[in-house]
Amino acid sequence: MGNPGKIAAVNTHPISAPLKRVQRTAHESRGDVTLLLVEVVTDDGIKGYGQVSSTPMKDIDGWIKKLTPHVIGMSALAHGDVWEKLFALTSPQPGQGALPRSARPQIMAAIGGIDMALWDIKGKAAGMPVYALLGAENKPVFTYGTGGYYIEGEKLTACADELAGFVANGYKAVKLKTGADTIANEVKRIAATRAAIGPDISLMLDLNAAYDLPGCMAFARAVAPYNIFWLEEPLHWYLQPADFALLAKATTIPLAHGERELTRFTTRDFLTIGSVRYVMFDATRAAGFTEALRVAHMADHAGAMITPHHAPEMHCHLVAAFPRTGFAVESHGSPDRDPIWHGLFSDRAQVRDSHVYMNDKPGFGIDIDWDYAKKHAA
Numbered sequence: 001m002g003n004p005g006k007i008a009a010v011n012t013h014p015i016s017a018p019l020k021r022v023q024r025t026a027h028e029s030r031g032d033v034t035l036l037l038v039e040v041v042t043d044d045g046i047k048g049y050g051q052v053s054s055t056p057m058k059d060i061d062g063w064i065k066k067l068t069p070h071v072i073g074m075s076a077l078a079h080g081d082v083w084e085k086l087f088a089l090t091s092p093q094p095g096q097g098a099l100p101r102s103a104r105p106q107i108m109a110a111i112g113g114i115d116m117a118l119w120d121i122k123g124k125a126a127g128m129p130v131y132a133l134l135g136a137e138n139k140p141v142f143t144y145g146t147g148g149y150y151i152e153g154e155k156l157t158a159c160a161d162e163l164a165g166f167v168a169n170g171y172k173a174v175k176l177k178t179g180a181d182t183i184a185n186e187v188k189r190i191a192a193t194r195a196a197i198g199p200d201i202s203l204m205l206d207l208n209a210a211y212d213l214p215g216c217m218a219f220a221r222a223v224a225p226y227n228i229f230w231l232e233e234p235l236h237w238y239l240q241p242a243d244f245a246l247l248a249k250a251t252t253i254p255l256a257h258g259e260r261e262l263t264r265f266t267t268r269d270f271l272t273i274g275s276v277r278y279v280m281f282d283a284t285r286a287a288g289f290t291e292a293l294r295v296a297h298m299a300d301h302a303g304a305m306i307t308p309h310h311a312p313e314m315h316c317h318l319v320a321a322f323p324r325t326g327f328a329v330e331s332h333g334s335p336d337r338d339p340i341w342h343g344l345f346s347d348r349a350q351v352r353d354s355h356v357y358m359n360d361k362p363g364f365g366i367d368i369d370w371d372y373a374k375k376h377a378a
């Protein structure tokens with residue numbers, strides 16, 4: 001295929017699927033999962049797909065509809081110009097105001113969905129997978145399995161059996177949700193999990209912003225004996241890079257952060273001032289693949305590692321393109337946690353033996369199962 005033409009339409013497909021049981025992190029409970037599929041169509045008929053995994057889905061859908069007139073008629077290859085044009089709307093321009101600051105997370109998510117679809121189009125137009133556009137070979141990308149959500153009525157150490165199950169299924173690294181209970185009880189969960197998975201499996205802890213600084217220092221001291229790979233999103237939402245730097249000085253466990261950041265600018269300061277070693281910027285939550293690529297270059301310069309949050313079938317293309325700094329993508333060890341990921345795609349990268357295996361199809365290598373999408377339309 002040659003050059004694609006101009007952006008002719010942006011369509012959205014909101015999808016929602018119930019979870020079998022309500023699952024809780026330290027931060028929130030969820031009874032369902034949602035995904036906003038973003039379809040950009042060119043005037044010569046190429047369709048590209050992006051996805052948004054942020055909330056509220058209805059608001060983000062509304063923002064995509066409001067942003068669409070700004071990109072209609074632009075070159076479908078011009079992801080940089082499209083990104084800049086949409087991002088500029090979030091700050092005042094001469095003679096006009098800006099989009100509302102209260103909606104920033106949803107606007108950045110909407111920009112991300114459109115941006116990812118343009119990368120899919122670029123690959124399809126070139127007849128190349130996105131990883132090839134970025135200069136990578138098709139190679140397995142490391143992944144870990146996330147689990148250990150809090151479920152009403154389950155015994156305290158149920159997480160140990162669950163994560164040992166992931167290991168039995170081939171995962172070499174597992175991530176435990178933690179931080180929702182007392183430190184004493186969390187230590188019981190972590191000790192049981194370490195005993196169940198054995199000494200050779202990497203164990204990450206995801207705190208979902210559970211602690212203030214002294215609390216997290218105490219937590220880090222208590223869990224250090226269990227050979228912890230990283231502490232993820234350790235501090236309350238309002239704490240800043242300087243606070244992360246103090247935490248990093250107080251513990252030998254590396255810090256991971258970035259899934260809640262909206263741009264490369266705040267992410268940069270966590271990386272440099274905050275001593276964050278694993279950067280988890282999520283293209284499907286904010287700002288798209290273009291911004292995730294900028295973050296990855298920044299991490300490379302800083303000697304940190306990228307390990308994007310969520311959406312392994314898309315983020316694997318990015319991680320593959322950074323052989324020195326690309327550490328891993330995140331998978332959910334159990335289909336019960338992410339039924340959409342297991343149901344929506346008729347083809348995509350496959351997870352086995354703690355690695356993501358990409359296909360050779362152009363773009364992100366994703367085919368949509370439209371029957372599933374219709375059945376679960378939100």
Ligand SMILES: [Mg+2]
Nearest residue numbers: 206232233259
């Ligand atoms: Mg997390």
